[in-house]
Amino acid sequence: MVKKERDAKFIIYQVLYIFVITVLALKGADLNLREVVSKDSTVDKSVRDSLVVLIDSLYAQGSKFEINVHPDVRIENKELREKLASLNKKLQKIKIPEKNKEVADKIPNEQTKLQSPISISQVLYQDTWNIVKNNGNVEAAVYDPSNMQKAIAVIKPGEQKKFDLSDQQEVILKFGSQEETIKTTPRKPPEVKIEKVTTKMVGSDIYVKDLQRITVFTVTILDNRPDQLKVSYTGPISVTGPIKDNDGNMVYNVSLNIASTESRFNDWLDKYGDLQDANGRYKANFFFTVVDKKANHRVQVGDTFYFTDFSK
Numbered sequence: 001m002v003k004k005e006r007d008a009k010f011i012i013y014q015v016l017y018i019f020v021i022t023v024l025a026l027k028g029a030d031l032n033l034r035e036v037v038s039k040d041s042t043v044d045k046s047v048r049d050s051l052v053v054l055i056d057s058l059y060a061q062g063s064k065f066e067i068n069v070h071p072d073v074r075i076e077n078k079e080l081r082e083k084l085a086s087l088n089k090k091l092q093k094i095k096i097p098e099k100n101k102e103v104a105d106k107i108p109n110e111q112t113k114l115q116s117p118i119s120i121s122q123v124l125y126q127d128t129w130n131i132v133k134n135n136g137n138v139e140a141a142v143y144d145p146s147n148m149q150k151a152i153a154v155i156k157p158g159e160q161k162k163f164d165l166s167d168q169q170e171v172i173l174k175f176g177s178q179e180e181t182i183k184t185t186p187r188k189p190p191e192v193k194i195e196k197v198t199t200k201m202v203g204s205d206i207y208v209k210d211l212q213r214i215t216v217f218t219v220t221i222l223d224n225r226p227d228q229l230k231v232s233y234t235g236p237i238s239v240t241g242p243i244k245d246n247d248g249n250m251v252y253n254v255s256l257n258i259a260s261t262e263s264r265f266n267d268w269l270d271k272y273g274d275l276q277d278a279n280g281r282y283k284a285n286f287f288f289t290v291v292d293k294k295a296n297h298r299v300q301v302g303d304t305f306y307f308t309d310f311s312k
Contacts, residue, residue, distance in 0.1 A: 114138065114176050117157070124184045126167055127295035128225045133160035140175040144168055166294075189297035190223035190290045201306050206281065208265060209311040211256035212238070217303055219252040219288050226250050228294050235286025235302070236268075256305045258284060265310040281306045 117136025124130050134140045134155040141151040142163065152171065153163035165171070170183050195218050200210050221242070223229060231250070233239055238257040242250035259265035275283050287302035 114178055116173070116180060117155075117175050118173060118182070124165060124171065124182060125187050125225075126165055126169070126184050127187045127292070128228060129162055129164050131160055131162045134158065136175060138176045140173060143172040143174065145170060145172055145181075148172065187225075187292070187295045187297075189295075189299050190221055190229055190292060192288055192290055192299050192301040193220045193222065194218070194288070194301055194303045195220070196303070204308070205312075206307040207309055207311050208256060208258055208307045211305060211307060212258070213255070215253040215255055216305065217254040219254060219301075220245065221250040221252075221288075221290055222247075223249070223290075223292075225292075228292060230291045230293055231288065232291075233286060233288045236284050236305075237286045252288070254286065256284065256307070259310065262310045277306065281308055283307075 117134045117140045140155045142153045153161045155161045173180050198216050236258045238255040241252035284305045289300045291298050
Protein backbone atom coordinates (compact mmCIF):
# COMPACT_ATOMS: atom_id res chain seq x y z
CA MET A 1 0.00 0.00 0.00
CA VAL A 2 2.84 2.35 0.88
CA LYS A 3 4.52 1.51 -2.42
CA LYS A 4 1.33 2.35 -4.35
CA GLU A 5 1.07 5.73 -2.59
CA ARG A 6 4.67 6.48 -3.54
CA ASP A 7 4.02 5.50 -7.17
CA ALA A 8 0.91 7.73 -7.28
CA LYS A 9 2.90 10.68 -5.91
CA PHE A 10 5.62 9.98 -8.44
CA ILE A 11 3.09 10.16 -11.27
CA ILE A 12 1.66 13.43 -9.92
CA TYR A 13 5.15 14.94 -9.59
CA GLN A 14 5.96 13.76 -13.07
CA VAL A 15 2.81 15.41 -14.43
CA LEU A 16 3.70 18.63 -12.62
CA TYR A 17 7.26 18.45 -13.93
CA ILE A 18 5.98 18.04 -17.48
CA PHE A 19 3.64 20.95 -16.91
CA VAL A 20 6.52 23.20 -15.78
CA ILE A 21 8.67 22.14 -18.73
CA THR A 22 5.77 22.87 -21.09
CA VAL A 23 5.30 26.38 -19.61
CA LEU A 24 9.02 27.04 -19.98
CA ALA A 25 8.88 25.94 -23.59
CA LEU A 26 5.93 28.22 -24.30
CA LYS A 27 6.90 31.23 -22.20
CA GLY A 28 10.71 31.02 -22.49
CA ALA A 29 12.98 31.89 -19.59
CA ASP A 30 10.72 34.70 -18.36
CA LEU A 31 8.93 32.58 -15.74
CA ASN A 32 7.56 34.55 -12.84
CA LEU A 33 5.00 34.21 -10.09
CA ARG A 34 2.12 35.65 -12.07
CA GLU A 35 -0.81 33.34 -12.72
CA VAL A 36 -0.38 31.06 -15.70
CA VAL A 37 -4.10 30.43 -15.85
CA SER A 38 -6.85 32.40 -14.24
CA LYS A 39 -8.40 31.08 -11.04
CA ASP A 40 -11.67 30.47 -12.83
CA SER A 41 -9.94 27.99 -15.14
CA THR A 42 -8.07 25.96 -12.48
CA VAL A 43 -9.12 22.49 -11.22
CA ASP A 44 -10.81 22.44 -7.86
CA LYS A 45 -8.99 20.59 -4.97
CA SER A 46 -11.80 18.02 -4.64
CA VAL A 47 -11.51 17.18 -8.34
CA ARG A 48 -7.76 16.84 -7.99
CA ASP A 49 -8.19 14.40 -5.04
CA SER A 50 -10.67 12.35 -7.06
CA LEU A 51 -8.13 12.24 -9.90
CA VAL A 52 -5.46 10.89 -7.52
CA VAL A 53 -7.85 8.16 -6.29
CA LEU A 54 -8.70 7.22 -9.86
CA ILE A 55 -5.02 6.99 -10.84
CA ASP A 56 -4.30 4.80 -7.77
CA SER A 57 -7.23 2.51 -8.66
CA LEU A 58 -6.12 2.11 -12.26
CA TYR A 59 -2.53 1.54 -11.21
CA ALA A 60 -3.71 -1.20 -8.76
CA GLN A 61 -5.42 -2.94 -11.66
CA GLY A 62 -2.10 -3.14 -13.51
CA SER A 63 -2.63 -0.17 -15.89
CA LYS A 64 0.53 1.66 -16.94
CA PHE A 65 0.82 5.36 -17.53
CA GLU A 66 3.52 6.95 -19.64
CA ILE A 67 3.58 10.63 -20.55
CA ASN A 68 6.32 11.49 -23.00
CA VAL A 69 7.72 14.96 -23.69
CA HIS A 70 8.95 15.45 -27.20
CA PRO A 71 12.77 15.45 -27.03
CA ASP A 72 13.01 18.58 -29.17
CA VAL A 73 11.07 20.74 -26.69
CA ARG A 74 14.09 21.58 -24.55
CA ILE A 75 16.34 21.95 -27.57
CA GLU A 76 13.93 24.30 -29.34
CA ASN A 77 13.48 26.29 -26.14
CA LYS A 78 17.27 26.55 -25.72
CA GLU A 79 17.73 27.70 -29.31
CA LEU A 80 14.96 30.26 -28.90
CA ARG A 81 16.56 31.64 -25.74
CA GLU A 82 19.97 31.84 -27.48
CA LYS A 83 18.46 33.74 -30.41
CA LEU A 84 16.71 36.15 -28.05
CA ALA A 85 19.93 36.68 -26.09
CA SER A 86 21.84 37.44 -29.32
CA LEU A 87 19.13 39.86 -30.47
CA ASN A 88 19.18 41.64 -27.11
CA LYS A 89 22.95 42.15 -27.40
CA LYS A 90 22.51 43.73 -30.83
CA LEU A 91 19.76 46.01 -29.56
CA GLN A 92 21.93 47.12 -26.66
CA LYS A 93 24.57 48.28 -29.13
CA ILE A 94 22.07 50.34 -31.13
CA LYS A 95 19.65 51.64 -28.55
CA ILE A 96 20.62 54.72 -26.50
CA PRO A 97 19.40 54.50 -22.91
CA GLU A 98 16.77 57.09 -22.01
CA LYS A 99 18.95 58.62 -19.29
CA ASN A 100 21.73 59.22 -21.82
CA LYS A 101 19.63 60.69 -24.63
CA GLU A 102 19.91 64.25 -23.35
CA VAL A 103 23.69 63.96 -23.15
CA ALA A 104 23.91 62.39 -26.61
CA ASP A 105 21.83 65.17 -28.11
CA LYS A 106 24.34 67.72 -26.86
CA ILE A 107 27.29 66.05 -28.58
CA PRO A 108 27.95 67.99 -31.83
CA ASN A 109 27.55 65.96 -34.99
CA GLU A 110 30.26 66.87 -37.47
CA GLN A 111 28.21 65.33 -40.26
CA THR A 112 25.27 67.68 -39.63
CA LYS A 113 25.22 70.66 -41.97
CA LEU A 114 24.54 73.98 -40.26
CA GLN A 115 21.91 76.29 -41.64
CA SER A 116 23.19 79.63 -42.94
CA PRO A 117 23.09 82.18 -40.08
CA ILE A 118 22.10 84.97 -42.48
CA SER A 119 18.51 85.39 -43.66
CA ILE A 120 17.88 84.32 -47.25
CA SER A 121 16.23 87.71 -47.85
CA GLN A 122 19.42 89.56 -46.85
CA VAL A 123 20.87 91.65 -49.71
CA LEU A 124 24.47 92.84 -49.61
CA TYR A 125 25.14 95.99 -51.64
CA GLN A 126 28.41 97.04 -53.23
CA ASP A 127 29.97 100.45 -52.52
CA THR A 128 28.03 101.11 -49.33
CA TRP A 129 27.44 99.97 -45.77
CA ASN A 130 25.47 96.86 -44.90
CA ILE A 131 23.92 95.58 -41.68
CA VAL A 132 23.90 91.81 -41.16
CA LYS A 133 22.36 89.86 -38.28
CA ASN A 134 23.68 86.47 -37.20
CA ASN A 135 20.62 84.25 -36.61
CA GLY A 136 22.69 81.15 -35.91
CA ASN A 137 24.33 79.60 -32.85
CA VAL A 138 27.93 79.94 -34.01
CA GLU A 139 30.13 82.91 -34.84
CA ALA A 140 30.02 84.08 -38.47
CA ALA A 141 32.65 86.00 -40.41
CA VAL A 142 32.48 87.86 -43.74
CA TYR A 143 35.57 87.75 -45.99
CA ASP A 144 36.71 89.34 -49.22
CA PRO A 145 37.61 86.37 -51.48
CA SER A 146 40.85 88.15 -52.38
CA ASN A 147 41.89 88.38 -48.72
CA MET A 148 40.90 85.41 -46.59
CA GLN A 149 43.44 86.32 -43.91
CA LYS A 150 41.45 89.20 -42.46
CA ALA A 151 37.66 89.27 -42.02
CA ILE A 152 35.65 92.27 -43.14
CA ALA A 153 33.32 91.66 -40.20
CA VAL A 154 32.94 89.11 -37.39
CA ILE A 155 29.40 88.68 -36.06
CA LYS A 156 28.61 86.87 -32.81
CA PRO A 157 25.49 84.67 -32.50
CA GLY A 158 22.31 86.72 -32.07
CA GLU A 159 24.07 90.03 -32.81
CA GLN A 160 24.20 92.29 -35.86
CA LYS A 161 27.02 94.30 -37.35
CA LYS A 162 27.43 97.19 -39.77
CA PHE A 163 30.29 97.06 -42.25
CA ASP A 164 31.31 98.58 -45.58
CA LEU A 165 31.74 96.84 -48.91
CA SER A 166 33.48 98.31 -51.92
CA ASP A 167 33.27 96.73 -55.37
CA GLN A 168 33.37 93.05 -54.28
CA GLN A 169 31.08 91.06 -56.54
CA GLU A 170 30.85 88.36 -53.88
CA VAL A 171 31.88 87.66 -50.32
CA ILE A 172 32.63 84.49 -48.36
CA LEU A 173 30.59 83.75 -45.23
CA LYS A 174 32.32 81.36 -42.80
CA PHE A 175 30.46 79.77 -39.87
CA GLY A 176 31.56 76.74 -37.88
CA SER A 177 33.47 74.47 -40.24
CA GLN A 178 31.40 75.59 -43.22
CA GLU A 179 31.48 78.45 -45.68
CA GLU A 180 29.29 79.76 -48.45
CA THR A 181 29.59 82.32 -51.22
CA ILE A 182 27.18 85.26 -51.27
CA LYS A 183 26.72 87.33 -54.40
CA THR A 184 26.56 91.08 -53.83
CA THR A 185 24.24 93.52 -55.59
CA PRO A 186 25.57 96.57 -57.45
CA ARG A 187 24.38 99.81 -55.93
CA LYS A 188 21.91 101.68 -58.11
CA PRO A 189 22.29 105.41 -58.80
CA PRO A 190 19.95 107.63 -56.78
CA GLU A 191 16.68 108.62 -58.38
CA VAL A 192 15.74 112.32 -58.50
CA LYS A 193 12.08 113.19 -59.00
CA ILE A 194 10.83 116.76 -59.59
CA GLU A 195 7.14 117.55 -59.19
CA LYS A 196 5.27 120.82 -59.82
CA VAL A 197 3.01 121.55 -56.85
CA THR A 198 1.24 124.81 -57.83
CA THR A 199 -1.25 126.05 -60.41
CA LYS A 200 0.27 129.54 -60.45
CA MET A 201 2.16 128.78 -63.67
CA VAL A 202 -1.06 127.99 -65.57
CA GLY A 203 -2.67 130.70 -67.67
CA SER A 204 -1.57 133.67 -69.74
CA ASP A 205 -0.49 135.86 -66.82
CA ILE A 206 2.15 134.47 -64.49
CA TYR A 207 3.92 136.73 -62.04
CA VAL A 208 7.41 136.42 -60.61
CA LYS A 209 6.34 137.93 -57.32
CA ASP A 210 3.79 135.13 -56.78
CA LEU A 211 6.26 132.37 -57.66
CA GLN A 212 8.79 133.76 -55.18
CA ARG A 213 6.32 133.48 -52.27
CA ILE A 214 5.29 129.86 -52.66
CA THR A 215 6.74 126.40 -53.25
CA VAL A 216 6.57 125.79 -56.96
CA PHE A 217 8.40 122.45 -57.15
CA THR A 218 9.35 119.64 -54.80
CA VAL A 219 12.49 117.64 -55.51
CA THR A 220 12.57 114.15 -54.00
CA ILE A 221 15.76 112.09 -53.88
CA LEU A 222 15.01 108.39 -53.60
CA ASP A 223 17.88 106.39 -52.16
CA ASN A 224 18.38 103.93 -49.28
CA ARG A 225 21.79 105.38 -48.38
CA PRO A 226 21.18 109.15 -48.31
CA ASP A 227 24.07 109.67 -45.90
CA GLN A 228 26.61 109.06 -48.66
CA LEU A 229 25.05 111.48 -51.15
CA LYS A 230 26.13 115.00 -51.93
CA VAL A 231 23.33 117.26 -53.21
CA SER A 232 23.85 120.56 -55.01
CA TYR A 233 21.65 122.82 -57.18
CA THR A 234 21.97 125.72 -59.60
CA GLY A 235 19.64 128.32 -61.05
CA PRO A 236 17.60 131.34 -59.84
CA ILE A 237 15.91 129.43 -57.01
CA SER A 238 15.37 129.38 -53.26
CA VAL A 239 15.58 125.96 -51.63
CA THR A 240 14.47 124.71 -48.20
CA GLY A 241 15.09 121.24 -46.85
CA PRO A 242 15.73 118.45 -46.99
CA ILE A 243 12.97 116.90 -44.95
CA LYS A 244 12.26 113.16 -44.89
CA ASP A 245 9.04 111.72 -46.23
CA ASN A 246 7.33 108.58 -44.86
CA ASP A 247 9.73 106.37 -46.82
CA GLY A 248 12.85 108.13 -45.55
CA ASN A 249 13.55 109.93 -48.85
CA MET A 250 14.95 113.48 -48.91
CA VAL A 251 12.52 116.17 -50.07
CA TYR A 252 13.46 119.77 -51.04
CA ASN A 253 11.03 122.66 -51.56
CA VAL A 254 11.93 124.98 -54.45
CA SER A 255 10.75 128.54 -55.12
CA LEU A 256 11.70 131.05 -57.82
CA ASN A 257 14.28 133.71 -56.85
CA ILE A 258 15.02 136.13 -59.70
CA ALA A 259 14.52 139.63 -58.34
CA SER A 260 13.27 141.30 -55.18
CA THR A 261 12.15 144.44 -57.05
CA GLU A 262 10.81 145.27 -60.46
CA SER A 263 13.98 147.14 -61.44
CA ARG A 264 16.07 144.07 -60.70
CA PHE A 265 13.65 142.02 -62.72
CA ASN A 266 14.26 144.39 -65.63
CA ASP A 267 17.98 143.85 -65.17
CA TRP A 268 17.35 140.13 -65.42
CA LEU A 269 15.36 140.69 -68.66
CA ASP A 270 18.31 142.55 -70.12
CA LYS A 271 20.47 139.46 -69.68
CA TYR A 272 18.02 136.61 -70.25
CA GLY A 273 14.96 138.16 -71.82
CA ASP A 274 15.47 136.21 -75.01
CA LEU A 275 14.75 132.98 -73.10
CA GLN A 276 11.13 132.62 -74.12
CA ASP A 277 8.91 129.73 -75.09
CA ALA A 278 6.60 129.50 -78.11
CA ASN A 279 3.87 131.34 -76.22
CA GLY A 280 6.13 134.28 -75.42
CA ARG A 281 6.57 133.43 -71.75
CA TYR A 282 9.89 133.99 -70.07
CA LYS A 283 11.57 130.95 -68.60
CA ALA A 284 14.30 130.16 -66.07
CA ASN A 285 15.89 126.75 -65.64
CA PHE A 286 17.25 125.08 -62.50
CA PHE A 287 19.12 121.82 -61.84
CA PHE A 288 19.68 119.41 -58.98
CA THR A 289 22.86 117.32 -59.01
CA VAL A 290 23.28 114.28 -56.76
CA VAL A 291 26.65 112.52 -56.38
CA ASP A 292 27.17 109.17 -54.62
CA LYS A 293 30.52 109.69 -52.89
CA LYS A 294 31.29 105.94 -52.62
CA ALA A 295 29.84 104.51 -55.80
CA ASN A 296 30.78 107.58 -57.90
CA HIS A 297 27.31 107.85 -59.41
CA ARG A 298 26.27 111.29 -60.66
CA VAL A 299 22.66 112.20 -61.46
CA GLN A 300 21.46 115.62 -62.65
CA VAL A 301 17.79 116.54 -63.15
CA GLY A 302 16.21 119.94 -63.88
CA ASP A 303 12.98 121.76 -64.63
CA THR A 304 11.73 125.19 -65.75
CA PHE A 305 9.87 128.17 -64.31
CA TYR A 306 7.57 130.14 -66.63
CA PHE A 307 6.37 133.74 -66.02
CA THR A 308 5.17 136.81 -67.99
CA ASP A 309 5.81 139.79 -65.71
CA PHE A 310 7.15 140.75 -62.29
CA SER A 311 3.73 141.53 -60.72
CA LYS A 312 0.23 142.73 -61.57
